[in-house]
């Protein structure tokens with residue numbers, strides 16, 4: 444039982460988007476272990492079916508799969524129709540599906556950038572509206588939206604991604620304020636780098652020591668949710684400290700630090716930017732801070 448949201452896990456239904464792998468797959472497993480029935484959504488139908496079969500065998504819960512491409516604007520409405528046809532009401536929505544383009548903005552096709560907004564923002568908004576409405580009408584429910592440590596500052600070389608995650612954080616905090624009185628608890632979770640397939644295909648040079656596990660992220664997120672938090676910080680301390688920089692430093696300096704951080708992660712070559720301004724004090728300070736976090 445979540446004390447704050449009065450959500451009874453056992454026997455109720457969670458919908459988890461992006462449940463085929465990574466953090467979403469682990470969310471489904473941990474919720475199933477608490478006795479929740481789960482609705483698993485993603486594009487990879489075979490992976491979803493295998494996971495659903497394993498969860499129902501292991502925990503004796505009902506696991507339903509819905510193959511959906513959330514880059515399609517109609518997908519959230521198709522999910523609603525499918526669930527209504529099965530008489531399933533969602534008590535906990537985990538808006539987890541998402542992806543992040545890395546590299547310079549102009550190196551991406553516009554279509555890729557638009558799909559990133561569609562999946563990370565538009566689908567999340569539509570699902571929150573659809574299921575938030577029915578939760579509010581019933582006077583109970585929960586919504587957890589996956590934001591990121593990227594939510595706290597502009598992030599050169601992951602510009603579109605970080606902007607989508609800033610939306611998720613701000614949106615979630617605001618509607619938590621609106622929906623709390625209706626018995627619906629909304630929370631954003633802001634993980635740092637997590638060991639999933641998220642960085643597959645990117646040029647990242649981070650080592651395995653730089654990543655948290657999906658299980659740790661999920662357990663800390665649910666612990667924060669159960670304590671009634673509106674934002675969860677399930678990453679390590681250094682990730683949390685980095686989120687404070689934008690509160691205290693000038694915005695132009697924060698952007699430079701962020702650019703250096705994506706460079707340090709191997710997502711671009713930051714030296715180009717520094718050599719443009721070899722005697723620029725702000726850039727040298729930014730470099731020192733980026734090395735420290």
Ligand SMILES: NC(=O)c1ccc[n+]([C@@H]2O[C@H](COP(=O)([O-])OP(=O)(O)OC[C@H]3O[C@@H](n4cnc5c(N)ncnc54)[C@H](OP(=O)(O)O)[C@@H]3O)[C@@H](O)[C@H]2O)c1
Nearest residue numbers: 461463464465466485486487513540541636637639640641
């Ligand atoms: N890993 C990190 O370092 C990190 C850090 C902070 C925040 N996050 C956030 O955590 C969430 C989960 O990411 P992850 O790390 O677990 O990544 P992941 O391992 O790549 O998993 C992403 C999930 O999203 C689904 N998905 C992607 N595009 C989709 C689409 N068009 N339609 C439906 N489902 C789609 C994928 O399923 P299919 O491919 O089967 O469709 C998959 O299940 C994301 O919102 C991400 O932004 C991750």
